[in-house]
Structure formats: structure tokens, C-alpha cells
Amino acid sequence: MYVKHFKTKSKRGLTFCYEHVTLCREGRLAIIMAGRKSKYSSENSNTKIIKIWSVAVYIRLSQEDNDNGEEKIESNSITSQKALLNEFIEEHDDLMVYDTYVDDGYTGTDFNRPGFQRLLEDMRNGNINCVLVKDLSRLGRNYIEVGKYIEQIFPLFNIRFIAINDSVDSFKNPMSSNTILVPFKNLINDEYARDTSIKIKSALNGRKKKGEFVGSFPSYGYVKDEQNKHKLVIDKEPAKIVRKIFEWKVNEGLGNLSICHRLNDMGILNPTGYKKKKLNQNYNNAKMKQEDYSWCPSTVRNILKNDVYIGNVTQGKRRTKSYKIHKIEEVPKEEWVTVENMHEPIIDKELFEKAQGLRQVDTRVQNNGALSMWAGILRCSDCGRAMHKKYCKNTSGTVYEYYICGTYRKKSNKLCTKHTLKVEELENSVLEAIKLHIDLLINTENILEQINKSETMHLANENISNIKKAKEKEIEKIRNLKRCLYEDWKNEDITRDEYLEYKQKYEQDIEKIMNIILNLDEQRQKEEDIINEKSKWIENFKNYKNISELDRDIITELIDYIEVYENKKIKIHFKFINEWDKISEYSEK
Numbered sequence: 067m068y069v070k071h072f073k074t075k076s077k078r079g080l081t082f083c084y085e086h087v088t089l090c091r092e093g094r095l096a097i098i099m100a101g102r103k104s105k106y107s108s109e110n111s112n113t114k115i116i117k118i119w120s121v122a123v124y125i126r127l128s129q130e131d132n133d134n135g136e137e138k139i140e141s142n143s144i145t146s147q148k149a150l151l152n153e154f155i156e157e158h159d160d161l162m163v164y165d166t167y168v169d170d171g172y173t174g175t176d177f178n179r180p181g182f183q184r185l186l187e188d189m190r191n192g193n194i195n196c197v198l199v200k201d202l203s204r205l206g207r208n209y210i211e212v213g214k215y216i217e218q219i220f221p222l223f224n225i226r227f228i229a230i231n232d233s234v235d236s237f238k239n240p241m242s243s244n245t246i247l248v249p250f251k252n253l254i255n256d257e258y259a260r261d262t263s264i265k266i267k268s269a270l271n272g273r274k275k276k277g278e279f280v281g282s283f284p285s286y287g288y289v290k291d292e293q294n295k296h297k298l299v300i301d302k303e304p305a306k307i308v309r310k311i312f313e314w315k316v317n318e319g320l321g322n323l324s325i326c327h328r329l330n331d332m333g334i335l336n337p338t339g340y341k342k343k344k345l346n347q348n349y350n351n352a353k354m355k356q357e358d359y360s361w362c363p364s365t366v367r368n369i370l371k372n373d374v375y376i377g378n379v380t381q382g383k384r385r386t387k388s389y390k391i392h393k394i395e396e397v398p399k400e401e402w403v404t405v406e407n408m409h410e411p412i413i414d415k416e417l418f419e420k421a422q423g424l425r426q427v428d429t430r431v432q433n434n435g436a437l438s439m440w441a442g443i444l445r446c447s448d449c450g451r452a453m454h455k456k457y458c459k460n461t462s463g464t465v466y467e468y469y470i471c472g473t474y475r476k477k478s479n480k481l482c483t484k485h486t487l488k489v490e491e492l493e494n495s496v497l498e499a500i501k502l503h504i505d506l507l508i509n510t511e512n513i514l515e516q517i518n519k520s521e522t523m524h525l526a527n528e529n530i531s532n533i534k535k536a537k538e539k540e541i542e543k544i545r546n547l548k549r550c551l552y553e554d555w556k557n558e559d560i561t562r563d564e565y566l567e568y569k570q571k572y573e574q575d576i577e578k579i580m581n582i583i584l585n586l587d588e589q590r591q592k593e594e595d596i597i598n599e600k601s602k603w604i605e606n607f608k609n610y611k612n613i614s615e616l617d618r619d620i621i622t623e624l625i626d627y628i629e630v631y632e633n634k635k636i637k638i639h640f641k642f643i644n645e646w647d648k649i650s651e652y653s654e655k
Contacts, residue, residue, distance in 0.1 A: 174207035209256035263389035277405030286337035
């Protein structure tokens with residue numbers, strides 16, 4: 067079939083105009099050029115068949131390759147690649163662009179990129195038979211995967227592969243894709259990705275240790291400082307909501323679900339909705355429905371446990387497995403990086419700590435809307451479930467309150483027993499226990515003062531100082547011997563092996579003595595911390611020295627939780643028990 071003045075247009079808007087076009091037996095588009103005789107032409111015509119390639123232009127730029135790190139619709143490097151590839155196509159009449167596939171901001175260490183996946187789909191559908199890239203690193207930086215595509219997948223689908231800057235063309239020069247240079251260059255590209263990953267992680271870890279914020283999106287209630295993107299500043303509107311959430315939890319005892327209902331009734335956008343509608347931030351470009359703007363208990367729970375609201379910056383909670391495996395994994399809490407007092411807090415530490423104490427327990431309000439004094443405090447000693455309040459009338463018509471195991475109340479009688487306890491008995495027992503605890507702490511405080519003023523304490527401190535000085539002199543003596551040792555070797559008084567043997571021994575002796583000095587310093591610091599910090603929590607108890615009745619503020623400030631036993635016994639777990647143990651150990655010593 068011959069068509070004069072044939073004109074075709076690619077998906078990207080490029081127009082090609084030819085005087086004569088024919089369809090080859092293989093079903094491929096070909097240009098008929100004036101020249102010599104071809105098997106596809108008649109006996110009397112002189113024609114030349116040129117195969118037209120349907121080209122997929124592939125362009126990639128990763129974040130680490132970005133010119134300036136700023137978010138842009140299209141970076142300069144993407145534009146540069148386009149210009150180079152289009153110029154190459156214009157110089158070759160046998161190339162016709164089918165489509166351009168762009169992955170801007172995607173790493174080359176894997177092939178889970180939307181542009182490349184779309185390219186593969188068109189390849190499977192037979193829409194393209196040529197892939198054009200600037201160089202091998204644009205295709206990818208994974209040595210194994212890039213080699214797999216060049217050596218196996220592209221040949222399997224009869225795909226011509228061209229990497230301009232690396233002089234690779236699998237059709238015109240088949241050996242160019244099989245030479246040792248190709249895997250060698252891929253290996254270098256892979257190593258570049260690994261090295262870049264290490265450098266980026268090292269830089270980010272350095273910033274994290276300094277308390278600089280390195281995330282993409284700050285927590286709800288904060289925004290990045292316009293002058294310093296690594297510093298957080300308060301966003302006034304959501305900060306008010308954060309304060310309300312903590313106050314509702316601590317002061318009103320609302321559960322997470324109740325807080326959600328209240329926020330939704332007030333028409334407050336959840337953090338994701340606020341960031342999208344108010345701040346124009348859209349994580350992962352997610353499409354959101356109206357119901358996605360509602361609050362859910364997990365969102366409230368995450369806010370209540372986030373120490374960013376007391377001025378801390380905690381980072382490193384998650385990480386990728388490696389620079390090639392981008393699966394996200396959780397990091398153990400002890401490996402998190404926390405730096406305190408890095409920005410203005412939204413709530414005070416006291417309110418935050420109270421919320422942490424109540425966050426793990428049930429704090430439901432009563433039917434009249436008031437918060438029970440014991441909400442979230444009472445637990446069954448056997449099953450660990452929260453105790454539930456009930457009401458009962460005796461024969462005289464008097465109504466009294468009592469608590470019962472939540473498991474038993476749910477008619478799971480075989481799983482636990484009643485553990486019944488009257489409210490009046492509970493209040494009397496806890497009141498007396500608090501009084502005794504306060505008296506004990508006051509006596510302990512007096513004992514500490516006597517210990518610290520005693521001659522024994524003075525001698526103990528003096529003894530530690532003397533030991534430390536003696537050990538420091540001993541280190542200096544060994545160091546002098548070590549210096550003389552080198553001179554003995556150079557003067558040939560001892561052999562090289564003897565020099566190395568004595569040198570190692572002296573270094574080990576110095577290390578042992580330094581560890582002793584370090585332990586002495588830690589011991590003294592530990593004792594000073596006990597002395598200096600004991601008043602902070604003891605004063606909390608002493609404030610209630612003349613207590614005559616209980617209220618919720620007193621209970622939540624002094625008590626962590628209370629276990630209720632079947633025989634009406636209770637076990638009170640006071641707060642600051644660790645500090646109490648330290649003081650007891652210190653006093654005994």
C-alpha cells in the first residue's frame with residue numbers, strides 16, 4: 067500500500083510527514099525512499115525500505131539527583147533530558163515517538179515507578195518497540211534489575227534499547243549492549259545509589275541528633291518555620307484543638323471515641339483534612355472522600371501519645387530496610403532519637419503526663435455526664451479488666467454504690483469472679499493509705515537530710531575524691547612508662563615484640579583504671595540526682611499532708627492504679643515508685 071504525503075502524529079504532539087509510506091509484511095510502518103530496488107517494490111521501481119520504530123521516551127529524576135531540592139512541577143534536569151532526547155529523535159528519521167514516560171522524584175534502585183510501569187504496559191500491548199533513555203542510570207541504578215531488562219526482558223519483546231550518552235543501541239550495534247562495559251557501568255550506578263543513600267542517612271541522623279525536624283509534614287498543630295524549615299512553630303487554629311483533646315481526656319475523662327464524636331459534631335476537620343484544605347498538603351496525593359475528613363479513635367490516640375506537644379522532637383520511628391528494599395519497618399522505641407525543648411510547647415508537661423496515665427485505661431463518664439472519681443484507676447487483680455460501678459438498694463431503701471469486675475459483669479462468670487467492693491470502703495482505705503504514705507515520705511525526707519549532713523556522708527564523699535585522685539595519678543604513671551617504652555625500643559634495649567606486648571598491657575591497665583573512675587563519677591552523679599530531685603515528687607505528696615477527703619485530682623496525681631482482690635483487699639500502686647526505690651536503696655547504703 068502506497069500513500070502520498072502521509073502525515074502522522076504521536077501522543078506527545080510530534081508530527082511526521084512523509085511522501086511515500088508502505089506497510090511491510092511484518093506489519094511495521096516503513097518509509098519508502100527513492101533509491102534502489104527493494105523486494106517490497108515492483109520490478110520497475112527503485113525504492114528503499116526504512117523501518118520506523120515506535121519509541122518510548124523514558125525520563126527519570128530521583129530526589130537525590132534534584133538540582134535544588136525544591137518541589138517543582140518539572141525540574142530543570144527533566145527538561146534537559148527531554149531536550150536531549152527530542153534532539154536525538156529529530157536527527158534520526160527512523161524514530162517516531164509513541165509517548166513520553168516521566169518519573170520525577172523516583173529512586174532508580176527499584177522499578178516500582180508509575181511512568182515505567184505504564185511503559186511496560188504499552189510494551190506488552192505491542193504499542194512500542196523501542197526504549198530511549200539519556201543514559202543507563204536513567205533506566206535504573208539497580209545492577210541486577212537493569213541487567214535483567216537489557217539482557218532478557220527487552221530482547222524477549224523485540225525491544226530496541228538506546229542509551230544515548232553510553233553509546234548503547236541494541237539494533238544498530240548489538241554488541242554495544244553485550245559488552246563488559248554495560249554491566250560495569252550499571253555496577254558503578256548501583257554503587258553511586260548505595261553511597262548516596264549512606265551519605266543522606268548520615269546527614270539526616272546528624273540533624274535528628276541536633277533536634278532538627280527532617281520530616282515532610284509536621285504533626286497536627288505545628289508548621290515549619292518559614293525562616294528555617296527544620297524548626298517547628300505553632301499553628302494557632304489546630305493547636306487549640308490539641309489543647310482541647312488533652313483537657314477533655316484529663317479533666318472530663320472522655321474516651322477516644324467520645325472525643326471523636328465531639329470533634330465531628332463541632333465540624334472540626336481531622337489532621338489529614340486540615341492539611342489538605344487549609345495548608346494545601348496532600349500526602350501521597352491521596353484522593354479523599356468526605357467521610358475521610360472525620361476523626362477516628364486512632365488519630366486521637368496518636369495525638370495523646372505524641373511528645374511533640376511538650377516541645378520535644380522525636381524522630382527515627384520508622385526506616386527502610388535498605389537502599390534497594392524500600393519496605394518500611396518499625397524501629398524499637400529504645401532506638402528513637404528524642405531531643406527535648408526544641409520548640410514552643412502546646413501543652414505543659416504535667417497535663418501530658420496525666421494524659422499518659424489515663425491513655426491506657428478506660429475513663430468513661432457516668433450517665434449524668436460527670437466523670438467518676440475512680441474512672442480508669444480500678445482494675446481487677448485477676449483478669450486485669452477495669453472495674454465497673456453499680457448501684458444497689460438495701461432492705462431499708464438506702465442506695466449504695468459498689469464496684470464489680472468488668473469481666474464478671476459481662477456475664478462471663480466462668481472467666482472471673484465478682485471482686486465486689488463498696489465505694490465507701492474503697493474511699494476510706496485509699497484515704498488512710500495516702501496519709502500513711504505521706505507520713506512515711508516525710509520521715510524518709512528527714513532521714514535523707516540527716517544522712518547528707520552527717521560526718522559519714524562527708525567522709526564518703528571525701529573518700530571517693532581521694533580514690534579518684536589516686537587513680538588519676540596511677541594513669542599518669544603508666545603513661546610515663548609507656549612513653550619510656552618507645553625510647554627503650556628505639557635504643558634497642560627491648561625487642562619490637564616486647565615493645566608491642568608491654569604497650570598493649572599498659573593500654574589495658576589504663577582502660578581498666580579509667581572505667582573505675584567513670585563508675586565513681588556515675589555513682590556520685592546518681593546520688594546527687596537523688597538528693598536534688600527527691601523534693602520534686604515528695605512535695606506533690608506533702609501538699610496533701612492534712613487531707614480529709616478525696617477528689618479526682620488528688621487520686622490521679624498520686625496514684626497510678628489500684629488492684630482490687632476478691633477478699634476486698636486492695637493494692638495501691640503509687641506514682642514515683644522508682645524514685646522511692648532509689649531513695650530506699652540510698653538510705654540503706
